[in-house]
Amino acid sequence: MSKDNKDSIFDQLENKTNVRKEDLMKLAKSVSSKDLNDEKNLKKLIKDVARLAGKDISKEKEEKIINAIKKDKIPKDLKNIL
Numbered sequence: 001m002s003k004d005n006k007d008s009i010f011d012q013l014e015n016k017t018n019v020r021k022e023d024l025m026k027l028a029k030s031v032s033s034k035d036l037n038d039e040k041n042l043k044k045l046i047k048d049v050a051r052l053a054g055k056d057i058s059k060e061k062e063e064k065i066i067n068a069i070k071k072d073k074i075p076k077d078l079k080n081i082l
Contacts, residue, residue, distance in 0.1 A: 019052045027052065042066050 010021040027048060034041040046065055050057040057065075 017053055023052055036069065039066060042069060 010024060013019065013024060014021055027045075030048075031045055034045070036042055036045070043062060043066070046057060046062050
């Protein structure tokens with residue numbers, strides 16, 4: 001993926017979410033060293049993303065997200081999310 005394409009994706013995310021590219025990069029860096037099969041790490045990631053987005057997340061929604069991740073129901077391609 002070219003640098004321009006990466007910047008474009010981050011620009012799209014920033015425009016849709018009002019989350020700065022720098023914050024997204026920081027989050028991505030912290031996640032890259034974590035085992036996302038560990039539910040504790042998943043919960044922290046979900047809370048961090050919710051905080052960045054300025055959203056509250058219920059325990060029920062958190063569990064649904066964790067179950068979706070565990071069942072591999074999350075899009076692999078970031079463009080599918082946008």
